[in-house]
Structure formats: structure tokens, C-alpha cells
Amino acid sequence: MSRPWFPDVEPIVYRGPQSETPLAFRWYDPDRVVCGRRMEEQIRFAVAFWHSLAWEGSDVFGAASFPRSWNSAADPLAVARDRIDAGFELCETLGIPFFCFHDRDVTPDVGSLSETNALLDRALEHLERGMERSGRRLLWGTANLFGHPRYAAGAATNPDPEVFAFAAAQVKHCLEATHRLGGANYVLWGGREGYETLLHTDLRRELDQLGRFLVLVVEHKHRIGFPGTLLVEPKPFEPTKHQYDFDAAAVLALLQRYDLVGEVALNIEVNHATLAGHDFTHEIAYAVANGIFGSIDANRGDPRLGWDTDQFPDDPLEWALAWREILGAGGMGTGGCNFDAKLRRQSVDPVDLLHAHVGGMDAIARGLLAAEALMADGTLDRAVAERYAGWEGELGRSIRAGGLGLPDLERIVLERRLSPQPRSGGQERLENLVRRFV
Numbered sequence: 001m002s003r004p005w006f007p008d009v010e011p012i013v014y015r016g017p018q019s020e021t022p023l024a025f026r027w028y029d030p031d032r033v034v035c036g037r038r039m040e041e042q043i044r045f046a047v048a049f050w051h052s053l054a055w056e057g058s059d060v061f062g063a064a065s066f067p068r069s070w071n072s073a074a075d076p077l078a079v080a081r082d083r084i085d086a087g088f089e090l091c092e093t094l095g096i097p098f099f100c101f102h103d104r105d106v107t108p109d110v111g112s113l114s115e116t117n118a119l120l121d122r123a124l125e126h127l128e129r130g131m132e133r134s135g136r137r138l139l140w141g142t143a144n145l146f147g148h149p150r151y152a153a154g155a156a157t158n159p160d161p162e163v164f165a166f167a168a169a170q171v172k173h174c175l176e177a178t179h180r181l182g183g184a185n186y187v188l189w190g191g192r193e194g195y196e197t198l199l200h201t202d203l204r205r206e207l208d209q210l211g212r213f214l215v216l217v218v219e220h221k222h223r224i225g226f227p228g229t230l231l232v233e234p235k236p237f238e239p240t241k242h243q244y245d246f247d248a249a250a251v252l253a254l255l256q257r258y259d260l261v262g263e264v265a266l267n268i269e270v271n272h273a274t275l276a277g278h279d280f281t282h283e284i285a286y287a288v289a290n291g292i293f294g295s296i297d298a299n300r301g302d303p304r305l306g307w308d309t310d311q312f313p314d315d316p317l318e319w320a321l322a323w324r325e326i327l328g329a330g331g332m333g334t335g336g337c338n339f340d341a342k343l344r345r346q347s348v349d350p351v352d353l354l355h356a357h358v359g360g361m362d363a364i365a366r367g368l369l370a371a372e373a374l375m376a377d378g379t380l381d382r383a384v385a386e387r388y389a390g391w392e393g394e395l396g397r398s399i400r401a402g403g404l405g406l407p408d409l410e411r412i413v414l415e416r417r418l419s420p421q422p423r424s425g426g427q428e429r430l431e432n433l434v435r436r437f438v
């Protein structure tokens with residue numbers, strides 16, 4: 001493998017927890033079997049094109065700070081090809097099996113929809129060849145419905161139906177491309193599907209527009225026979241003041257209201273969960289409990305910064321608790337762990353991308369191993385079962401079966417002179433237990 005974009009770096013391999021080599025895995029061991037699957041198949045890591053290839057370090061205060069040779073060609077198709085080649089080289093150097101892309105990370109908007117689509121399709125031919133050569137696979141594709149000024153007031157929720165139509169056409173093309181490339185999922189992130197002020201917003205109408213849009217995407221998925229999973233990615237705000245896909249619970253309400261349960265699942269992002277005021281694990285547990293868990297955007301926020309900092313993951317404890325929920329639900333399914341994470345703006349060297357992914361992969365893998373050990377030990381699961389044991393007794397089963405009304409329950413309390421006493425929840429004991437495995 002020649003490595004023009006990341007020269008002087010050998011493919012990164014597992015060297016064990018004691019290794020002092022900076023670019024080596026201490027915990028991610030792709031062939032190690034964890035809970036019945038090779039670690040690589042259990043986690044399903046993906047590189048994100050937008051943060052790791054397209055983004056060059058600009059922020060709202062300053063211009064691009066990263067010199068990225070793969071983005072330097074003058075012609076947009078040449079940029080796309082270089083960027084794609086660099087992306088596969090990044091995946092191969094890290095041993096990452098999947099990638100994810102937005103249509104506009106590959107090629108820009110060049111005016112009319114037909115010209116823009118034609119340019120994208122030419123770049124995707126190059127992407128397809130790279131997939132064949134490298135053996136890398138597409139975890140998911142998505143359409144960027146937030147960058148262009150036409151989407152300033154939203155895409156599906158725009159007050160102008162022509163913008164809705166344009167967004168629908170863009171998603172049609174990107175969904176078909178994702179299907180052609182064998183994508184395992186297709187993601188819709190709300191971007192600007194929300195509002196800045198209710199003074200000019202018809203909230204009920206916009207919710208109906210969003211529901212209509214999702215129905216159209218589901219219809220088209222079935223029309224073309226796309227076998228992958230459709231995913232919505234919740235986020236509470238930013239760039240809008242309030243997003244309609246605020247969190248897992250808000251998206252579940254949308255899916256129920258527009259009769260889409262069973263058709264659409266969730267792509268849960270760590271930093272979006274924490275911005276919504278939840279633990280990452282809460283969002284996963286809520287999605288699992290309601291049968292809508294799909295995939296993960298792996299990153300982290302900063303506890304003192306109130307925006308989406310999208311840093312690379314670093315906390316095995318957080319991931320151990322997340323993995324416990326995911327493994328309990330049977331694993332990732334079509335989903336995976338996509339690094340929707342970006343370097344800090346001063347990390348200007350391409351090799352910083354490798355260090356960032358290595359750290360993230362090790363944190364997630366270490367969490368997975370901890371979850372496996374925790375589940376094999378069984379103490380925590382037994383503690384939960386014991387806590388709810390009463391619900392398996394005669395009274396609990398009768399209440400759950402729905403055979404007892406309020407008068408029946410009143411009679412039972414009076415006849416049996418019930419006087420239930422508080423019992424310790426044992427939280428600190430269980431926290432100590434979990435830390436033994438992380």
C-alpha cells in the first residue's frame with residue numbers, strides 16, 4: 001500500500017495495554033472475539049468524511065487552519081478524487097472498515113440540481129472503485145440539507161414548498177447513491193429543521209411538513225428496494241434555537257404521530273445527547289427500550305462548553321455503560337460507531353487525525369471489553385433483577401396483567417395491612433462494582 005497522504009506511517013496494529021508506541025492500539029484488537037463477534041464486527045468503526053477529510057479547521061471566528069494536500073487541487077472533481085483517496089488511505093492505515101459521507105463533502109453545489117448531481121455521480125464512480133480496491137464499506141450516506149443558503153429556514157420545515165421540493169430531490173439522489181454503494185443505513189440529520197423564533201413560525205404546520213418528508217423518504221426506500229435502515233439523528237439545538245428532533249423521546253413522538261415506528265430508527269450522537277441534558281447512555285437505553293436504536297455518532301462534548309465541540313471519545317467508563325445497553329439489545333445490527341469527531345483547531349498535522357482516531361478507538365474498545373466482563377460477572381444484572389423481584393410475585397404479576405383496578409388495589413392494601421418499607425438502592429456499591437471492570 002503506497003501512502004501518499006499519510007507518509008512515514010505504517011498501518012496501525014494492536015500492541016497491548018503495555019505498549020508505549022504512540023500510534024498503536026492498546027485495547028482495540030480487531031480479531032479478538034467479544035460477546036460472540038470479532039471486535040471489528042461488534043463495533044463497526046467508520047471514518048466521517050466531513051470532519052476528517054473535508055473540514056480544514058475553520059470555525060465561526062477564523063479561517064481554515066489545516067493545510068490539507070488532498071483538498072488543494074483547483075478542479076472540484078480532482079479535489080473529490082484526492083479526498084476520496086485520502087479517506088481510504090486513512091481507513092486502511094487505521095484498519096477502519098467503514099466510512100460515512102454527506103453528498104456535499106464529496107462535491108460542492110455547482111448551481112443547478114442536474115449539474116450538481118452529475119458532478120457528484122462522477123466522483124462516486126471514483127468512490128466505488130476505491131471501495132472495491134480497499135474493501136472498505138459505506139456505513140451510511142446522507143444529504144447536506146443545511147449548508148446552502150436556500151436551507152436557512154430549514155429544508156422539510158421551510159415556509160417555501162419549493163425548498164421542500166428541492167430538499168426532497170436532493171435526498172432522492174443521495175438515497176439512491178447510498179443504495180448503489182451498498183450502504184448499510186441512510187441518515188437524516190435535522191440540521192435546520194427547527195425554529196429561531198415562534199413569532200414567525202407555525203410550529204404545527206412545520207411538524208406536519210417534517211412528518212410528510214419522512215414518509216416520502218420511507219416510501220422511496222421501499223420503491224427502490226434499499227435494504228438498509230433509515231436513521232434520524234436527534235439534536236436539541238444549534239444551529240437553530242430549537243430542533244424538532246430534540247432527543248430520542250422527541251423523535252419517537254414524531255415517528256408515532258406520523259406512523260413511522262418500525263420504519264425509522266435513531267443515530268445517537270454522544271455530544272447531541274449531552275447538549276439535550278441527557279447522559280449518552282440514557283439516549284441509548286431509551287432508544288433500546290422503545291425498539292428504535294440504530295447507530296452511533298461517536299464523539300464527546302466539553303462539560304464547560306455549551307456547544308457541539310465534537311471531540312474524539314476518551315472515556316471508557318461512558319462507553320462501558322453504553323455497550324452494556326447495546327449488547328443487551330443484541331448488538332449494533334446495521335449500525336456502527338461513526339467518528340463524527342474533529343480535531344482541535346491547533347492540531348494542524350494530518351498525523352493528528354491518526355492519533356485522534358487511535359485514542360477514540362481504544363476508548364470505545366476498552367469500554368466494550370469492560371461491558372463484556374461486567375455482563376459475564378453478572379453481579380450488576382442480578383442486582384437489577386433483585387430490585388424488581390416483587391414484580392415477579394403474585395401482586396406484581398396481577399398489576400402488570402391489568403386485572404386489578406384502583407378499588408382492588410385499595411382493598412389489597414387494607415386487607416393485607418401493607419406498609420412497604422424503603423430499601424437501599426445501593427448506588428455507591430454498584431458504582432464501585434462497575435469501576436472494577438473499567
Ligand SMILES: [Mn+2]
Nearest residue numbers: 233269297340
Ligand atoms: Mn453527527
